[in-house]
Amino acid sequence: MQGLTWWLCNFRVCEVLFFENQKDRRVLVTLTNNTLPTLEDVARVARVSTATVSRCLNRPGQVSDSTRDRVMRAVEELGYTPNFGARALAAKRTFTIGAITPTMENAIFARGLQAFQETLNEAGYTLLVSSTGYDPQREAEQIRNLVARGADGLLLIGYERDPDIYAFLEARKVPYLLSWAHRPEEKHPAVGFNNCKSMTELTKAVLAEGHREIGIISAQMEGNDRATDRVKGIRVGLHEAGLDPQRAPLVETPYSVENGANAFEEIMRSAPQTTAVMCVNDVLAVGAMNRAHDMGLDVPLDVSITGFDDIELAKLVKPKLTTVHVPHRLMGSLAAQQLMRFVEKTEAPQIRNLASIVEKRETLAKPRKNVDIDLVLR
């Protein structure tokens, strides 16, 4: 029987004859090159035109009950699945939304995207995700790729990208929405939060504890407006407090725990008087905490450390990380709603600025006076 099944794979059911007597049901078969069954095959089996089959699948209400039954049975029989490309070609609509993220390895994006996808799925859309590895070149490719694939709309992370890309999207009239960032001065449709302002809030909290010597660890700022704005936010905070932002040591390094650790050591060696190190995200901050521990520095007694994003990890490390909480799931799901509305009504979505809040936890405290940091550094 196994053999027969296999053998039948090389045929295609061509016609099914139904008799009153259910037991006398014959199947006509033709030899084919064994490709997927098509609408036409279904039509043939159901003894209707391809148009009717198509209607059955897309607007079942327009078809009579008996016909629909017959067609559905044929669909079942053949295991028919519509060819997506052909459908998109003919209907000029794909019910697909594309999202392009810098990386999938970052919990931040993963969480927001998950929510984005869930909201999309509920409304019958499919999400296509691709990642760029923080490479603008690759981002441009992926955007073209998703547009070529017929994405009805696009979700992009952040503002900063070649104007040509925006021109391309504009010219093609592809609805797009930016996320994970919100800049009041920009006019692109966006659902995000104000990275700069959020960081200024956190900086105020740090300053309120009495810190005056603050170090900064950032992800690479080139082409990454989230990092840029967060650093800017710190500087604004310092400036407003009457401090010179340019004095604060800054280390830029790719996003990883290990790099955060190294950056921390670099700062503490070059500016031993530092009592607080602010990181533009939690992962770097956790790296900094680790290294602090290895160097024999107590957090927060010797040095306070802060992060940004409030990933799950922030609450798991000890001491618990002070950071900025961002409503990722809300953002994802709101973005999905706005983008779908945009796609369907060709009506620009409203720009949304979501609130973020400072999560003051254990890694931030008043600085211990007169630490002989040089001792620690051998």
Next chain:
Amino acid sequence: MQGLTWWLCNFRVCEVLFFENQKDRRVLVTLTNNTLPTLEDVARVARVSTATVSRCLNRPGQVSDSTRDRVMRAVEELGYTPNFGARALAAKRTFTIGAITPTMENAIFARGLQAFQETLNEAGYTLLVSSTGYDPQREAEQIRNLVARGADGLLLIGYERDPDIYAFLEARKVPYLLSWAHRPEEKHPAVGFNNCKSMTELTKAVLAEGHREIGIISAQMEGNDRATDRVKGIRVGLHEAGLDPQRAPLVETPYSVENGANAFEEIMRSAPQTTAVMCVNDVLAVGAMNRAHDMGLDVPLDVSITGFDDIELAKLVKPKLTTVHVPHRLMGSLAAQQLMRFVEKTEAPQIRNLASIVEKRETLAKPRKNVDIDLVLR
């Protein structure tokens, strides 16, 4: 000028006349419904047939230099991007690989997939990812979806799924590869590791420390062969050591830190004599560690805890988590290679079993004798 550009969007360049004198270059334009430019538009502008344009794009060697220049200039001029659906329809080939994961929020899958994608990209393939939320129903949908989208091949996680799905893939002759698991007795093409055996190894290490009262925290095992096999691995280890596997308390709970914590408490309350808790993944283990701490239990003095996967977090928590290291990136990239070979030669890939190794770190130690655990539990 801005206005002009916008206005021009509603037209389509129809013909470009080149004169010797570069400055005298005129553009003929027609009013269109402002859709994407097509192959035909390019052909018209370049004054060649659509076949030639197609060849230019796909097999440039077959076209003379001068023609190719002209065509490429037209492509540039119009900002032409081939329509993916149409291309797939005509060529019956998409250079797209689909991957279906239970979730994107899990670092485990993210890391392996990233490597998978990188290897694919190098070879000119595009990866389409979609996630199921551990729902078999949704997985079936997504598989059909990706097949309908013309995926040349599919990457699936684990073995356990409705036989109908395998039948579907078999009948459609869609190359697929399983990953994140390897069962010697199964014949499906797979690149993964032996979850059961790996866990037995770890169990031996736990037993070697002198533990005899072992609790188990698992993700939900229904439809999840990774979890099933890991639990089985523990039981095999216990059995081989002459212990009764059925006596070990087991709590099944969805994958999350909080759930791990609750499960840990449940075990310790119902079986206070437990000296080691083995979790089927690191996230559950970290939750268990947290709750242990909250309950005033010292890890590993009062209770040892182990995980599985060796996610980044494992090295970041304190004490560091004893776990099983899995070569996720290697697995992803190997899977990509195998799958591409499968797709291209229609030749079944070899089944690969990757080595995993026990990472003995700080959460596993000899049990402290005679702990009065009841005291701790109020």
Next chain:
DNA sequence: GGCGGAACTGTAAGCGCTTACATTTACCGA
């Protein structure tokens, strides 16, 4: 019985691309 209109179904023209095959052009040696 016949008529009007609603409900259903069929016909066929594409959607944008690839490619087998036909045709043209270029180039070579006799």
Next chain:
DNA sequence: TCGGTAAATGTAAGCGCTTACAGTTCCGCC
């Protein structure tokens, strides 16, 4: 100069689907 071959290009037939439009069927009612 001319035939012959190879290289370049054009022609046109689909790929599998949707949908405008046309045709058919079926009612209810005069």
